[in-house]
Amino acid sequence: MLRVHFTTEDIARVRVAAAADPLWEITNSFQILITQEAPLLFGSWRRSVRPRLPEASRLLAALLPPQGYSPDFLTPDLGGHYDLASAIDTVLSTPRTDLRRDMTRLAASRRRPVRRPAYTHARGLAEGDTETLRQLGAALQAYHQLALAPYWPHIQAQVDADHVVRGRAALEGGTDGLLAGFRPVLRWEPPVLEADYPVERELRLEGRGLLLQPSFFCHRRPVTLTAPDATPVVVYPIQHTLGRPAPKGTGDRARSAELAALIGRTRAAILEDVVAGRTTGELADRFGISGAAASYHATVLRRAGLLLSVRRSTRVLHTISPAGLILLDSAPGASERRPPSV
Numbered sequence: 001m002l003r004v005h006f007t008t009e010d011i012a013r014v015r016v017a018a019a020a021d022p023l024w025e026i027t028n029s030f031q032i033l034i035t036q037e038a039p040l041l042f043g044s045w046r047r048s049v050r051p052r053l054p055e056a057s058r059l060l061a062a063l064l065p066p067q068g069y070s071p072d073f074l075t076p077d078l079g080g081h082y083d084l085a086s087a088i089d090t091v092l093s094t095p096r097t098d099l100r101r102d103m104t105r106l107a108a109s110r111r112r113p114v115r116r117p118a119y120t121h122a123r124g125l126a127e128g129d130t131e132t133l134r135q136l137g138a139a140l141q142a143y144h145q146l147a148l149a150p151y152w153p154h155i156q157a158q159v160d161a162d163h164v165v166r167g168r169a170a171l172e173g174g175t176d177g178l179l180a181g182f183r184p185v186l187r188w189e190p191p192v193l194e195a196d197y198p199v200e201r202e203l204r205l206e207g208r209g210l211l212l213q214p215s216f217f218c219h220r221r222p223v224t225l226t227a228p229d230a231t232p233v234v235v236y237p238i239q240h241t242l243g244r245p246a247p248k249g250t251g252d253r254a255r256s257a258e259l260a261a262l263i264g265r266t267r268a269a270i271l272e273d274v275v276a277g278r279t280t281g282e283l284a285d286r287f288g289i290s291g292a293a294a295s296y297h298a299t300v301l302r303r304a305g306l307l308l309s310v311r312r313s314t315r316v317l318h319t320i321s322p323a324g325l326i327l328l329d330s331a332p333g334a335s336e337r338r339p340p341s342v
Contacts, residue, residue: 001194001196001197002195002201002203002234003201003202004194004205004210004232004234005191005192005203005205006191006192006193007191007205007207009207010206010207010209010210011175011176011191013208013209013210014179014209014210015209016163016166016178016211017213017214018082018163019082019159020152020156020214021213021235022083022084022087022144022148023076023091023140024215024223024235025155025215025217026060026074026148027074027075028216028217028219028223029147029148029217030057030060031065031066032046033046033049033050034061034066035066037220041219045147049147052146053143053147054139054143056138056139057142059121059135059136060139063122063125068109068110068198069106071103071106072098072102072230073091073094073099073102076094078090088137088140088141091136091137092133092134092136096127096128099125099126099128100127100128102227103122103123103125105226106122107122153322157308157321158216158238159214159216159238161317162214163214164319165181165239165277165310165312166178166212168277169181179193182212182236185236185237186234193210193234195221196221197221201224203224208231210232210233211234212234213233213234214235214238215235215236216238218235218236218237221237222236223235239310266289270283270298271301271320272328274307274318275328277317279315279316279317280294280295280298280315280318281315283318298318301318305321305324306320306321306323306324307319307320307324308320308321
């Protein structure tokens with residue numbers, strides 16, 4: 001069981017990360033990749049990535065076992081800067097004392113002895129060896145390029161859909177409503193946030209606040225760091241909307257038939273309206289149509305890849321997808337209809 005203990009000050013310092021964190025996605029996805037978990041959700045991605053894994057990924061295999069402890073230094077606090085290059089630089093700049101602490105903890109947690117190449121890498125990292133750190137940076141870069149970069153627009157779109165859900169919960173119920181909205185993965189029993197966890201863990205925030213990090217590849221239960229002095233973070237699995245991860249540029253032929261069904265003012269208006277996130281009932285009210293008609297229009301748009309739908313209790317919340325945004329931006333008069341970015 002994981003228990004996160006809040007003070008009054010911590011309640012005011014709860015944040016939800018603005019984007020998917022590339023390092024957490026590397027860590028979580030690699031651990032999913034080497035298992036058979038969630039075949040319906042990650043099976044096609046796993047079958048595509050596994051045969052093409054670069055040689056450098058062997059180093060990641062030594063650091064990221066499918067279960068148990070993974071070194072905290074692989075997922076540092078990025079301070080809101082989520083580009084991959086700066087994230088890897090942050091990892092490679094880890095103080096030697098932290099490297100030694102984490103690698104010692106990893107060695108103690110292993111259930112099986114490691115092979116000699118893995119042992120050599122582990123020892124090099126623990127000592128802060130420059131060449132071993134360079135190899136680690138190359139491994140992170142190569143794995144991300146193969147396994148995540150082609151799917152990143154889909155990953156970020158799913159995280160954006162989760163943001164709409166969290167934003168609504170916060171607007172309707174404040175921080176208390178936000179935290180309560182994470183059930184059943186996280187259970188808010190003020191002043192403690194609880195979750196199922198493989199070990200007993202008490203995380204006392206003591207005024208430091210909490211970062212809630214959405215993750216596409218986090219599966220079933222949340223993840224947090226082990227080091228007591230680390231920035232408090234809880235990585236939680238988002239609710240995946242309909243549609244599995246597919247590389248950029250795939251599925252165009254299948255979608256062209258669906259796009260032909262989009263002719264009509266109502267669907268165009270719905271597509272523009274869901275930029276802010278709308279439930280099926282809200283769409284029906286806003287456009288003066290029945291709930292069944294609103295659901296049908298949303299289904300056509302979703303099948304065409306232009307919006308995403310997330311079920312929350314008895315309601316379905318719709319948000320626009322990257323393809324939908326491109327379509328809106330390319331339409332005549334888009335600049336007049338949509339507010340400028342800030």
